[in-house]
Amino acid sequence: MTARRTDPVEIMDVLAYHEGIFRKTSAPIIREVLLEVRLDGRRMAAIACTGEHAEDLAIGFLHSEGWIGRAGDIGRIEWLRNTGPDLTWPGEILSLEIRSVAGATGSEPAATGGTITSSGARSACRWPDGADLTPGIPTVTPNQVFHLVDGLVEACELHERTRGAHGAALADPDRILIVREDIGRHNALDMLSGHALRNGTDCSGKILVRTGRASVEIISKTIRMGIPVLLSLGAPTTEAVRTAERAGITLVGRIRKGSMTVYTHDERIGKTT
Secondary structure: OOOOOOOOEEEEEEEEEEOOEEEEEEEEEEOOEEEEEEEOOEEEEEEEEOOOOHHHHHHHHHHHOOOOOOHHHEEEEEEEOOOOOOOOOOOOEEEEEEEEOOOOOOOOOOOOOOEEOOOOOOOOOOOOOOOOOOOOOOOEOHHHHHHHHHHHHHHOHHHHHHOOOEEEEEEEOOEEEEEEEEOOHHHHHHHHHHHHHHHOOOOOOOEEEEOOOEOHHHHHHHHHHOOOEEEEOOOEOHHHHHHHHHHOOEEEEEEEOOEEEEEEOHHHEOOOO
């Protein structure tokens, strides 16, 4: 069974208010479906998402949780027919099965079956091992930081249409390479992770650019991807800063035109523009 590809935006009737006047109109609304992720027959998660790039999302999620370590662990990917309604979810449900190469996942995963909300926040974090990134590469200047952030914002078409999506991008110091958007900020990162894993992308010299704040779990996903520089429009949490410092990640936040804050490992930030 193949996944249905549809526009992640639906046009719905609304009542709009502007400058003292109500009027009936229509508006683009971002789609929300439930993606059921299964690994070797076990239900690992049910993720609220748009349904776009679902295979990358599922693989990226399993990678970030530590169940898949490399592309060679993936045997095949199968879309399953939904077996029936989920009483906790009123809308559309997609079901995706990842079959691993025999023995690739190591210890037997425990089926969680829990639903992940549209923020993409996880109920638990399987912490990456060996989280110590080599300092020094890449180096990025303030002007390059601002250019990359502007590039991400301009590329976030789904957010521009609906104002309901988070965005993330994989980048070199001088250009955006790939952008992903979703209703969940964690989902956008998992999509990038899955894409990189499936395409053999070496992230050790890349930069992660994203909207929103930086939590400790965002840092965990950055570590798992092996990315040394994280640029976030929002501010980080205290644990995010401490974890990034320990892991060797350059964390930059509160990025606005002409200003930014470097929280950790400023050796990767060029001191000239």
